[in-house]
Amino acid sequence: MKVCSFSLKKGRAGPLVGLVEGGAVVEVEGGASVVGTLVGVAEGTVPLGRRHDEDDVVFRAPVPRPGKIVAAIVNTKAMLGGDDVQLERPRLDMKAPSTVIGPGDTIVAPAAGIRPEVELAAVVGRTISRASTKEAERAIVGYTVLNDVTAPQDSRDDAYEAYRRDPKSGKIEKRTMRGPLFRSKNHDTFCPLGPWVVSSDEFAPVSGRKMTTRFEGRPVQEGSTSEYLFSPAEIASYVSGFLSLEPGDLVSCGSVGWAPDILGKMDPTEFVLPREAGSLELEIEGIGRLTNPVSTRAAVGAHG
Secondary structure: EEEEEEOOOOOOOOOEEEEEEEOOEEEOOOOOOHHHHHHHHHOOOOOOOOOEEEEHEEEOOOOOOOOEEEEEEEEOOOHOOOOOOOOOEEEEEEEEEHHHHOOOOOOOOOOOOOEEEEEEEEOOOOOOOOOOOHHHHHEEHHHHHHHHEEOOHHHHOOEEEEEOOOOOOOOOOEEEOOOOHHHOOOOOOOOOEEEEEEHHHHOOOOOOOOEEEEEOOOOEEEHHHOOOOHHHHHHHHHHOOOOOEEOEEEEOOOEEEEEEHHHHOOOOOOOOOOOOOOOEEEEOOOEEEEEEHHHHHHHHOOOO
């Protein structure tokens, strides 16, 4: 089952909620959210209404304002940079809910460039706290595509010097500290989401799903959900151990590596797209394709 948020090209502006079925969108009545619909369909309590052809609708971000977006970082060996590096638990960051945009909305890139990151995002359907992996898995009602857009130059600019104890020598020394990721991941428009949410039962199994990114048709990222070091349920369980997850929260599971001819001698955090306008297409097998135009801040300013 695919559940979407949409508006009509003619008529009601929406947003409305619907089920995507065979080239059409069947409207859900009663004002339910996408998350509420996913829960309700499982319980047989969703009233269905008018049927719209896909050509007559505009898809919106399926979860337009999540309560919180918790994002795993370096959750594949490709993003760690080598097979000899291991993690004993997930590493996390957060994206602001206000960064969310939908399919077709424009990503506004700073002049220094952006790095797209195709990620599988799990949608939480009920509150969990200190949940086991099995409990967390049952709380996930669906999955969507999330682009964890990042401006790498921000983190480099935000690096700073501080006196810290060296873990090997034990001496307090002046060290250059890596800049935090928050600014680099939280520009407006830096969280494209969609095109819809696929229910957990339809997306099973989670592993083995191809993940790709293309810019202007050129391959940028290639990988699979099988590369994840920690599964969506494991990440959600870990997060719930210190921070309760609630209905409508997103747990994004991390990105995959770069197409072989893209990375070259760069480390995985150094890649940025060409500084030019274009179209990004992110796709996860079994969910669908999320497409967004990219524009630079300078270009936006030039047009008013």
